[in-house]
Amino acid sequence: MLDDKLKDQLKAYLENVTQPVELVASLDDGAKSRELDELLREIESLSDKISLLRREDEDDDTHVRRPSFDIRRAGTDISVRFAGIPLGHEFTSLVLALLQVGGHPSKASREIIEQIEALDGDYHFETFFSLSCQNCPDVVQALNLMSVINPRIRHEAIDGALFQDEVEAKEIMAVPSVYLNGEPFTQGRMTLEDLVAKLDTGSEARDAEKMREKDPFDVLVVGGGPGGAASAIYAARKGIRTGVASERFGGQVMDTLGIENFISVPYTEGPKLAAALEEHVKEYGVDIMDRQRAEALIPAEEPGRPHEVRLANGASLKGRTVVLATGARWRSLGVPGEEEYRNKGVAYCPHCDGPLFKGKRVAVIGGGNSGVEAAIDLAGIVDHVTVLEFADKLGADAVLQKKLHSLPNVDVICSAQTTEITGDGSRVNGLDYKDRETGGMHHVELAGVFVQIGLLPNTEWLQGSVALSKYGEIEVDARGETSVPGVFAAGDATTVPYKQIVIAMGEGSKAALSAFDFLIRNSVSEEEDAAA
Incomplete structure (x- = not known):
């Protein structure tokens, strides 16, 4: 064996x-x-x-x-x-x-x-x-x-x-x-x-008490994905006091199975990469505070004062500079039945939950790379896969589309607007969709629906503190700085296009270097003011 x-x-x-x-x-x-x-x-x-x-x-x-x-x-x-x-x-x-x-x-x-x-x-x-x-x-x-x-x-x-x-x-x-x-x-x-x-x-209260006692960081990174990890490493290498507060170290990478486009590494898997990131960050003595959800950013009221990040456990952390790298999560359909049947037939991870639908009929909503890859993987497990794409054609790479169309147990329906996920009260039994070309309504009988329609930035907690785009992304300049001096951002939560691991790492490194430069320049200004 x-x-x-x-x-x-x-x-x-x-x-x-x-x-x-x-x-x-x-x-x-x-x-x-x-x-x-x-x-x-x-x-x-x-x-x-x-x-x-x-x-x-x-x-x-x-x-x-x-x-x-x-x-x-x-x-x-x-x-x-x-x-x-x-x-x-x-x-x-x-x-x-x-x-x-x-x-x-x-x-x-x-x-x-x-x-x-x-x-x-x-x-x-x-x-x-x-x-x-x-x-x-x-x-x-x-x-x-x-x-x-x-x-x-x-x-x-x-x-x-x-x-x-x-x-x-x-x-x-x-x-x-x-x-x-x-x-x-x-x-x-x-x-x-x-x-x-x-x-x-009682552990949450003990954690909160420990955090209240922490001095302000030179760089406080919020988020432990590739962007946050890169920020922490680049900041710590400058010899400045660095902390990372993350809800889940590794972020969305933990939900990614095969990674084949990480330069110089032909193939790796998300959890393996996340573990390597954490070990690398720990080598520099970074203060990692995991299982911490940020709830509010309170910008400094005057130059030279630290910014404050309030956490869900009631504690607060402070940083002379802050790097926001909170990433993104799977976008929901927002149709009736989705929330009701979440984990009861509505799923977002085909690798995790696909085997539970062995021999059954399922749908994949989304025709981008993620959706088509999910359909290909599921086709080897389930009885039949229906791919529904809102646009008039699939958006996935040509090599993926070719593989998808070669599979005998896959149907592709474009110009399809999912309107409802139906069930019997305990589990999914189908979905309704509208043909966007004819206006006709259709029903497909299914046991499961896998939603793969892109990402939503984790920025709701930043409303009113930094400028956000109409899509909820953190607006950053070429240096990664936000609308608040001393607050920087990187990765999938920002307006930087192309949400990729390697891009998040590069942007995280840049944000940390920009934060260090900000600290140096402001330290010089403070010394000049004191001398005057």
Whole structure:
């Protein structure tokens, strides 16, 4: 099952296992059980500290999903559980689970480990994932680690595509979907810190108190995507005090699967790039304040005074200069049914949620590169894809259109204005669209709708503080400066055309250099004023 190169890599990792580990398999006579048995046998053969056991069919064991397996530290209650075969994006989760259960320390901070150890209560988590979901491993790995640190926490990661009857019964239409003690707990990507904060209700107040005590930064970056990360690195390299406040470090890159146009890197994936960005920023001692949502910018009332950024937790941060790099999010259709059926058939990530629609009919709204790429990917999973484009022709690159039109289970409808997403009260069952050429109304029966119609800047919180375009983008000059002296902006939230990772990085670097230049010039002016 594993090729020789992967076996060699895994064997090297498993040398870090210091405690005996038992793989306890729960199998049946199906093909997937045979595949899992083969995988577990291969893992067992790579380390003398790993042994494979077979769970016997006992009367009190009927609730166990099959195929599944425990990774258990021998003689203890420390374990994690996978229902399914954790390959694809979840292979890293499997490797980390083997290492952590086997005694290898995690990279989590001492502070977060102590928070997990202090959680009081019995927690049984179940996470439904898909192997093609790039957001799922973060949640799976975080909950696995929590169950290793605190024995009162248990976690089972479940491949939704393999247990579709259960997915249908629970009406799960988006991953990752997390259940706690049998009840829905959360959906979507969450970090270890996010999950702990959700359980430890006092953590937000403690974070706010710490932030109130921080001195003003020379450069305060708001946003942790490519633009914000580049700004932080370029500022910190100048030797000035730099901080980053981000709602989610990595930003929209975390929701991007394949990246093939990042110059000098033929292929990478969003979460991998985001992790590399964060590590690079940390090398310069930047104060990273993650899980912080900005709610207001209060410009300095007079020159020389710091600007203030108010956060949702009630704290405020100050900066002699500020770089706004809050990025953008997927644009919504704004039609009846969209919000009602969000995560109930309305989706925005085909890689994450596509496998949940295996064998069903879906639509993709949008004929740009994102929409056509989504349709191509979905066509290999679902029964049929209908692409609806508002304009009279697709806007995607020619190579993508050629591939799309070669697929037998895809229909393309142009000049189509989606007017409503319909459902039965619990899930999507179709959509209505208007033919913009004839005015005729049409209905398409569907199980899912994937919205891919561009981006909306995250700038609502800046209304009234800096000048925004009619599209809500932050207006910047050639130096990246906004309408407020000392406040700069970069990336997808600005009026700079072409929303691309490499452009956001360049603009973020420029904004930081402009901020540094602003600090130097104003320091000289202040010294001259003092001398006079």
